[in-house]
Each structure stands twice: as structure tokens, then as C-alpha cells.
Amino acid sequence: MTNPWDDWDHVLKVDPDKDLRPGETFEDVCRTGTDAIEIGGTLDVTAEKMTRVVDAAAEYDVPLYQEPSNPGVVIDSPSLDGYLIPTVFNAGGPFWITGAHKEWVRIDDLDWSRTHTEAYIVMNPEASVAQLTEADCDLSADDVGAYAKVAERMFGQEIVYVEYSGTFGDTEKVAAAHDALDDATLFYGGGIHDYESANEMAAHSDVIVVGDLLHDEGVDAVRETVKGAQDA
Ligand SMILES: CC(C)=CCC/C(C)=C/CC/C(C)=C/CC/C(C)=C/COP(=O)(O)OP(=O)(O)O
Ligand SMILES: O=P(O)(O)OC[C@@H](O)CO
Numbered sequence: 001m002t003n004p005w006d007d008w009d010h011v012l013k014v015d016p017d018k019d020l021r022p023g024e025t026f027e028d029v030c031r032t033g034t035d036a037i038e039i040g041g042t043l044d045v046t047a048e049k050m051t052r053v054v055d056a057a058a059e060y061d062v063p064l065y066q067e068p069s070n071p072g073v074v075i076d077s078p079s080l081d082g083y084l085i086p087t088v089f090n091a092g093g094p095f096w097i098t099g100a101h102k103e104w105v106r107i108d109d110l111d112w113s114r115t116h117t118e119a120y121i122v123m124n125p126e127a128s129v130a131q132l133t134e135a136d137c138d139l140s141a142d143d144v145g146a147y148a149k150v151a152e153r154m155f156g157q158e159i160v161y162v163e164y165s166g167t168f169g170d171t172e173k174v175a176a177a178h179d180a181l182d183d184a185t186l187f188y189g190g191g192i193h194d195y196e197s198a199n200e201m202a203a204h205s206d207v208i209v210v211g212d213l214l215h216d217e218g219v220d221a222v223r224e225t226v227k228g229a230q231d232a
């Protein structure tokens with residue numbers, strides 16, 4: 001089976017709770033050359049903030065995916081290409097593994113054809129996502145590879161996401177996840193801030209995800225990371 005992300009090198013993650021740089025617009029964001037925009041963040045995201053970003057980006061060509069951090073922020077919009085639904089494999093308890101998902105399916109009427117699975121392995125203990133989900137980030141490369149294989153082989157996850165949100169990761173651990181996968185696509189995110197860092201992590205993963213750089217530095221810096229990913 002083919003998936004849109006089979007051909008991606010670069011995803012830009014827009015946090016609906018954060019502003020763009022002064023003078024920059026969503027048109028600029030959509031013209032960075034990124035392969036897709038993923039809309040989501042851990043803290044202080046609401047359906048209203050999500051809608052604002054989706055509506056602002058809808059008229060441009062780039063694929064738009066929502067990445068909800070809880071069932072309450074999922075929005076129903078024809079402008080979305082799909083939903084990337086996290087499951088935190090190394091979470092401290094079941095809520096972020098199956099509990100939130102059970103609640104979502106109970107209260108909502110899902111469009112399964114646009115709903116896709118993302119197995120998170122959360123690696124930076126300082127990140128809000130690690131704190132919220134009480135993730136066990138004390139993992140060796142072997143642990144990371146094993147989680148990736150479990151996600152793909154036993155839980156049928158379409159995407160495995162090694163998440164270092166806010167810090168540049170350990171390439172050996174990212175490579176261990178990459179080596180473990182045959183079918184699932186490996187996303188890497190965390191601390192990518194220029195051509196070099198993008199190029200380096202792109203060599204150890206299938207798709208790199210760039211987040212805070214957009215909000216902190218702006219679209220020109222993001223464009224450099226797109227080049228770094230494409231050249232890897
Ligand atoms: C079942 C549904 C619809 C939702 C639950 C989905 C799950 C398990 C979410 C838990 C993990 C999570 C909060 C993912 C959100 C995406 C993410 C990691 C965004 C990056 O967040 P950070 O960069 O750490 O946070 P801030 O930038 O907001 O501080
Ligand atoms: O914000 P950064 O550190 O680029 O991380 C990107 C993404 O993996 C966050 O979910």
C-alpha cells in the first residue's frame with residue numbers, strides 16, 4: 001500500500017498556540033517547500049486555534065494534517081488531508097496509549113479513511129509531551145529499536161515518530177529505529193535548526209519534522225532545513 005508520506009522528506013509542524021514571526025503569513029509558511037504541514041502542539045491547543053490555522057493554510061497546495069493532542073481538539077474540516085493520531089509507546093500509563101483513543105471513538109464519529117497512526121517514542125524528558133505523558137525517556141538504542149519494531153509488527157502503526165521535541169537527538173538511537181522498520185515510515189523531530197542539522201537527521205530517518213524553528217526564526221530558516229532534508 002502506498003501512503004502520501006512515502007514520498008515526503010520534510011514536515012513542518014505548526015503549533016496553533018504559537019505565533020508566526022512578525023510580517024510572515026501562512027502563505028509564506030506554505031511556500032517553504034515543505035512536503036506537508038502537521039498542525040499540533042502539546043500545551044494550550046484548542047479546536048478554535050486549530051481551525052484558525054487550518055483555514056489560513058487551506059487555500060495553498062501543501063497537504064494539511066491535524067495532529068491532535070487530545071480528543072477535544074479534533075476538528076472536522078474538508079481542508080484537512082487527514083489526521084495523524086499519536087500513541088505514546090513509552091508513556092507512563094495507559095491513557096496516552098489507548099485511553100484517549102477509546103474516549104475519542106466513544107464520543108466522535110471518525111472518518112477512518114483519513115485517520116492514520118503515529119507511534120511516538122518520546123525521548124526528551126524536558127519536553128512538555130514527555131511531562132504530560134510521564135514518558136520513560138531513559139532508553140538505549142536497543143530499547144528504541146525494539147519499540148519501533150513492536151509498533152510496526154505488533155500494533156500495525158503506519159508511522160513511527162522518534163520525538164526529541166526541543167532538543168537535537170542521538171543519531172545512534174534514531175538509526176536504531178530506522179534499522180528496525182521495514183514498512184512503517186520513520187519520522188524524526190527535535191531541535192532541527194539549520195541545513196546541517198536537517199541533513200544529518202534526514203540521513204537517519206525517512207522524514208524530518210521541524211517545529212519551533214518556524215515560530216522562533218521564521219520561514220527562511222525553515223527553507224534551509226527543507227534543502228538539508230532533500231539533499232540527504
Ligand atoms: C486519541 C486522540 C485524538 C488524541 C490523543 C493523542 C495522544 C496520545 C497524545 C499524546 C502525545 C501528544 C501530546 C502529542 C501532541 C503532538 C506533539 C508531541 C507536539 C509537540 O509538542 P511539544 O513541542 O512538546 O509541546 P509545546 O510546543 O506545546 O510545548
Ligand atoms: O520543535 P522542534 O524541536 O523542532 O520539534 C519538532 C517536533 O518533533 C515537535 O513535536
Ligand SMILES: [Mg+2]
Nearest residue numbers: 015165211212
Ligand atoms: Mg513544540
